Amino acid sequence: MIRRLYSVLIYCAVPFAFGAVLWRGLRDRSYWQALSERFGWGRRISSAPTIWLHAVSLGEMSAAAPLVRALRSRYPGNPLVLTSGTPTGRARARGLFGEGVDVRFLPYDTPGAVARFLDRIRPRLAVIMETELWPNLYRQCERRSVPVVLANARLSAKSVARYRRLGSLARGIFSATSLIAAQTPVDAERFVAIGAPRDRTCVAGNIKFDLDIGPGVMDAGRALRSFFGSSRPVWIAGSTHAGEEALVLAAHADLPPDALLLLVPRHPDRFDAVAQLLSQSGWKFTRRSGGAAPAGEVRVVLVDSVGELAALYAAADAAFVGGSLVPIGGHNLLEPAALGVPVLTGPFTANGKEIAQMLLTRGAALQVADARELAAALRRLLSDPEERQRMGASGRQIVGSNRGSVARLLGLIEPLVDPGPRPAGAAARPSAVH
Numbered sequence: 066m067i068r069r070l071y072s073v074l075i076y077c078a079v080p081f082a083f084g085a086v087l088w089r090g091l092r093d094r095s096y097w098q099a100l101s102e103r104f105g106w107g108r109r110i111s112s113a114p115t116i117w118l119h120a121v122s123l124g125e126m127s128a129a130a131p132l133v134r135a136l137r138s139r140y141p142g143n144p145l146v147l148t149s150g151t152p153t154g155r156a157r158a159r160g161l162f163g164e165g166v167d168v169r170f171l172p173y174d175t176p177g178a179v180a181r182f183l184d185r186i187r188p189r190l191a192v193i194m195e196t197e198l199w200p201n202l203y204r205q206c207e208r209r210s211v212p213v214v215l216a217n218a219r220l221s222a223k224s225v226a227r228y229r230r231l232g233s234l235a236r237g238i239f240s241a242t243s244l245i246a247a248q249t250p251v252d253a254e255r256f257v258a259i260g261a262p263r264d265r266t267c268v269a270g271n272i273k274f275d276l277d278i279g280p281g282v283m284d285a286g287r288a289l290r291s292f293f294g295s296s297r298p299v300w301i302a303g304s305t306h307a308g309e310e311a312l313v314l315a316a317h318a319d320l321p322p323d324a325l326l327l328l329v330p331r332h333p334d335r336f337d338a339v340a341q342l343l344s345q346s347g348w349k350f351t352r353r354s355g356g357a358a359p360a361g362e363v364r365v366v367l368v369d370s371v372g373e374l375a376a377l378y379a380a381a382d383a384a385f386v387g388g389s390l391v392p393i394g395g396h397n398l399l400e401p402a403a404l405g406v407p408v409l410t411g412p413f414t415a416n417g418k419e420i421a422q423m424l425l426t427r428g429a430a431l432q433v434a435d436a437r438e439l440a441a442a443l444r445r446l447l448s449d450p451e452e453r454q455r456m457g458a459s460g461r462q463i464v465g466s467n468r469g470s471v472a473r474l475l476g477l478i479e480p481l482v483d484p485g486p487r488p489a490g491a492a493a494r495p496s497a498v499h
Contacts, residue, residue, distance in 0.1 A: 110186055276403055323361075386408060407431070
């Protein structure tokens with residue numbers, strides 16, 4: 066009964082959700098791409114059954130890249146389908162993998178849309194990144210005997226209370242889940258607390274530690290640094306949100322006049338709004354899309370492009386990671402850390418609390434409470450190359466010593482895709498939560 070009520074509510078919510086997509090498309094036309102996919106329509110895949118991976122947005126898609134590459138290598142006979150919920154996630158998937166994968170939007174969680182979607186992609190396996198819990202989607206996978214792996218799974222304490230209120234609806238989600246591979250023991254226990262079977266819940270680590278930083282990124286970073294100006298201090302504020310840019314600019318105003326800020330808003334549909342903020346505040350700035358090198362009087366480069374954040378981190382002397390000075394929960398601190406760049410974060414780190422604590426405790430990151438503290442930390446770092454080197458080396462070491470989640474996930478996935486005796490030397494299954 067509760068599932069039917071849920072479906073009725075979803076049907077009622079879809080017109081509003083679709084209306085929001087159309088409205089956002091007035092400012093960012095990428096929201097108008099492939100609108101039919103949101104209702105389960107799309108090309109039918111008539112070859113072999115697919116391996117399907119869902120990552121809701123840009124950050125999750127970037128984090129999933131090593132797993133996607135590993136799945137393509139392990140199961141070359143199965144087409145790979147990647148879904149996202151946002152245009153930036155969809156664009157990131159295309160940027161990473163080109164035409165080698167089928168990229169589309171995840172449909173709304175109505176029974177009809179989900180059935181159409183699964184009919185068209187014919188999945189052999191579903192891998193859902195982090196915490197995308199859609200009752201009708203999971204139920205349809207269960208009916209079609211499609212194994213569902215909730216990979217890199219995490220759950221906040223606040224979410225536990227919310228899912229508990231769903232009662233049998235939440236438990237039904239987990240009855241359809243073949244495996245929950247949690248990031249940490251705390252995450253695993255939280256999933257068990259809302260109804261996940263203990264014998265199908267284990268800890269596989271955080272896939273974000275397996276990020277692939279190739280030599281091309283470092284080369285691109287060096288080229289960008291030369292382009293921006295090798296002789297001036299450069300810092301970056303990556304993945305910033307509304308209300309946060311003003312704080313970042315207030316901190317930048319307290320830095321030496323030759324310091325250059327690379328300002329990277331999280332969402333492309335805010336590029337123009339941030340440009341307007343810069344103009345109204347009297348900043349000399351250029352837009353990255355203009356292609357011109359910043360002259361000496363330019364204090365800010367507004368990065369209104371997508372897909373080069375890693376290279377921009379590599380070009381900087383220090384990196385502030387956004388979503389953390391405003392109550393968003395923070396974004397991926399590991400990308401600049403893996404590049405050997407000192408990391409700065411605000412107090413709001415709920416999206417990666419364990420990672421933030423690890424970097425802070427081991428001296429790879431600094432936490433600041435406001436614009437004043439951000440400016441003070443930057444002044445110290447930009448004037449002390451030895452401290453930057455020490456923090457960067459610590460960050461690299463932390464990332465390197467925590468790799469291995471992708472290999473563990475593949476070991477968990479293989480028995481679900483290929484039931485039967487495991488070949489000699491295959492990875493052992495991580496222990497379930499006890």
